[in-house]
Amino acid sequence: MPGKLVFVGIPFIKGHGTQNDFVVLPDIDGELELTATKVATLCDRRAGVGADGVLRVVRAAALGEPLPQDVPADAMFMDYRNADGSIAEMCGNGVRVFAAHLADAGLLTPGDFAVGTRAGLRRGTVHPDGLVTVHMGVATVSDKSTATVEGVAYEGLAVDVGNPHLVCPVDVDLAELYLKVPPGHDPAVFPHGVNVEFITELDEYTVRMRVHERGVGETLSCGTGTVAVTAAVLHAAGQTEGVRDVLVPGGQVRVSVSATGCTLTGPAELVARGELDEVWWHGIA
């Protein structure tokens, strides 16, 4: 045992969902002064704790912002911030980690949950084995389009999951694709850019994917991307509903697609709990 470990700072939890990682800050009554600079420093992977984003846990009534119409004032709200300090609406991997923390901290009854986000109330289930299911809304498959990598055009299907995706089956080895620059896309089809998934179907139950997220680069996981991929694969097989296991570089999730809505089920790992050093935290300009 150590000599003494005195906890006097700001509580935090570090966790990840398929290697999309977050610092969770429990702040039920909304007392934390969470500036963009504090978020960015906290997410700095060397000078701070390090994460892709911050999930502040606050009761909706204490958020200090107008709430989406379907979010009740007493709901737990996921105040999601990007690593650069900017405010964001929703994150499919983040909400799993958020729910896993709520269950771990005794802030929700194990089983079904409903948490507020800036994109509205998100419902889901924390399963006994620790996996978390989140309802992701409807996926709409539309036109064909192409993504271009190193001069090679790959045909794919456009899928809208609240944000735009282009899902491209490839014959080449997925690992060989060069995704350090954004794949080319048709700006007439995707005027605001697009997230591009390259996929290989391994069998009738399983798809492997790599994803390039617009404005971010290649990532180890993209929740809405796994939903888009499953919808596209089913569409290509002439089906409107079904289930697929989707292998992403950061792990594995299961997606269920139907005409009334999709669900994403995946792991949420809580790695560490503790407190931020108060002197360090208050010293951030």
Add this chain to the structure above:
Amino acid sequence: MPGKLVFVGIPFIKGHGTQNDFVVLPDIDGELELTATKVATLCDRRAGVGADGVLRVVRAAALGEPLPQDVPADAMFMDYRNADGSIAEMCGNGVRVFAAHLADAGLLTPGDFAVGTRAGLRRGTVHPDGLVTVHMGVATVSDKSTATVEGVAYEGLAVDVGNPHLVCPVDVDLAELYLKVPPGHDPAVFPHGVNVEFITELDEYTVRMRVHERGVGETLSCGTGTVAVTAAVLHAAGQTEGVRDVLVPGGQVRVSVSATGCTLTGPAELVARGELDEVWWHGIA
């Protein structure tokens, strides 16, 4: 306040020295089973806590390895592991963070300290303002040699600080140097490779540097590199002792050089304290 935060896991501290960051694991009695896989997972920046390395705090007698001759059995020992899980000898930035933790945890009297490392006993001082001074041994300036970046040769001075360095003053803007590949060096002078520092003297007290560490790549800080730079700058000015502030990408340190030994003084920031989740920790293969 959160609903409940119950600490039941393995204690840890996250901290950094000029953005060289570490997970400190207090394990005074040497009870922790710290495999290479556990270290690598802990240092993984998305699936774990994330760090450049692990500093296990263990009483020297409980290390379970033969001790260097000058390390007493009751000394606190810095069991340093690289992020890939391999064992390492010493780290100038790490020993500052290690000493800052010892002072913070009440495991040493503020002021002078002596901690065991695989490179022998390291002495230093934790100052009242939180800065930490560490004795770094003797720096030996030897021959001229050249480092090559994008076909341009930069002449520099070879300096030995227990490991080999080549310190090259440059006229170009330091920020413009392309260091994503190792600078070329003369294998006859540096048969085991070399750490290369490129420097600009800002005034008679201050040097700015960038560093490419052999086998690692460009880093935000290199403790022995700052010592080599100061020794080389003094040598070029015809002096054998003196002091310089050295600006590295990750912050600023002060180096004192004399014929009897060098000291490195710099910050050590403790960012967070807490406990690793026991289920997560024991689940690492």
